[in-house]
Amino acid sequence: MTTTATLTERYISATIRSLAPEVQDDVRAELEGSIADAIDARLDQGEAPAEAERAVLTELGDPGILAAGYADRPLHLIGPKYFLVYWRLLKVLLWIVPAFAFAGVVLGQLLDGAPTGTVIGTAVAATIGSIVHVGFWVTLVFFILERAGADTGVKWNVDQLPEPTQNGAGRADAIASIVFLALGVGAVFWDALLGFFPTGGAPIPILAPGLWPWGIAFFLALFIAEALLAVVVYAHRRWTIGAAVVNTLLAVVFAAWSLTLLVRGELLNPEFLSFVFTDNGVTDETMRILTVITGFCLVAFPAWDIVDGWIKTARARRS
Template sequence: MPSTATLTERYISATIRSLTPEVQDDVRAELEGSIADAIDARLEQGDDPAEAERAVLTELGDPGVLAAGYADRPLHLIGPRYYLVWWRLLKLLLIIVPVCAMGGVAIAQAIERAPIGTMIGAAVTVGISVIVHVCFWVTLVFFILERTGADTGVKWDVDQLPEPTQNGAGRADAIASLVFLVLGVGAVFWDAFIGFFPTEGDPIAILNPGLWPWGITFFLGLFVAEALLTVVVYARRRWTIAAAVVNTLLAAVFAVWSLTLLVQGELLNPEFLRFVFTDNGVTDETMRILTVITGFALIAFPIWDIVDGWIKTARARRG
């Protein structure tokens, strides 16, 4: 078993070796004195000298941590001064940047007529890469700020206190949803009988007239089902798992139905497309690109509706 002097010296050497030469002697003297005093106190209580020395050094802890305290050097990557700013910015960027990058890659692959497997693989690969880069570079910036002591310029005051979290089941949410649904139904009828797109003659409908009556009836049925769901959620004053599941099914049915019609060329009025695009020199390749972008929009909005429903459900369960 090593002697008391040897253990103490090993501990002190491990502590001061990462310190600057200017402070090593002072720290050595301080540690020697404090360790000796602590050992003497234990010896007075009847402890064995070797065990007393070992206990004192154990209480002092890792010499690297002790040295960091003497050097005023943080051992954390992001400290409390910057942590919340780092975390909030990182979450915001991880919500926005990967989704935009994956969407852009998927659209580009679709325009190039890539197989669906290739499209998904490319989007996922880019998404993972973007997530890694966002995490690394944001953390690196805050690491530098932490080590240099720079000011982020973010100051907190009481005006930044968040409003109470809403679960999407209040009266205002219900009214807004119903108004939106009514406007949607009204837009369908307006498009069919009056037309949104003016011409020198009769207005041209945007939706394919061939959808009447059964296609439009199915479409309006989805609107009615969504309205009923809104009423049920408001009546219960909260989102439930059942409501989220129904909302998911409605959004998925709408996405699949509208996307299928778009791919088959049965969603939009051919006369409208010809008058607006073909007759104005728009090429078939450009029309295909516009179709791809429209298709992604028909997928993106239902996905957002699904995610929003489950977020509200999670908030309601936490509440």
């Protein structure tokens, strides 16, 4: 004949079954004593034995959680000891790795001469894959550190406190934009009048002569608009959504216009390309690769400028 185990016996068994054998008896004895004392206290207050037992065990909670406390075993994936280091590293990698994966795959596919649909599909798939891999492997590493109790070696101190930031709206940014404008204008006229490469004769400009005057005037207008935007941002002491939108429009116009000229063969001087590359034995395939790399840069730099503007806007709004 078998007897039905009481709720207390069932609770204690559920608690100790996942513990190491050498501590099970001690935990059993401790729980039996504490549960009995708690039940007796409720009985003294006039509760019925069955109700008192059920109430005490309910207050103790899930036996799995209680067992984890006895075993000093975490029930969370990443605990507070590691979470901030984990979260900061994950955010940095998610900013960097997918972007480089996307850019690298796009560049590789373009150099391989893949059609547009293939380039976009492959790049998107690689980007999604990189996000999944970064999230999985970083989480797995910190999961192992959490369970092993290892020390990451990262210690916080007051020297790590960030310096106050102007969110890209400081005087230095406005000055840098104006200097960049002056250098850009100077480089355009230097290229047209003096040239950057020794030819042994008349200078051969890098930019196509057909850009003068209206094409060059358009590019210079974009440079001036960028400089004026930096001055406006500095005057307001912060980036705004309006400034970020204008910055985005300027970057998109620059990328689209310059890329269109490059594809149509109207951006770079054919005479310059012949003098530097073709006449020195550079093949058509190599020229195609150089054109792809140039086009990639004409898109990548404006894209980063757009991202940077919106990041500064977000920081300004938070502050």
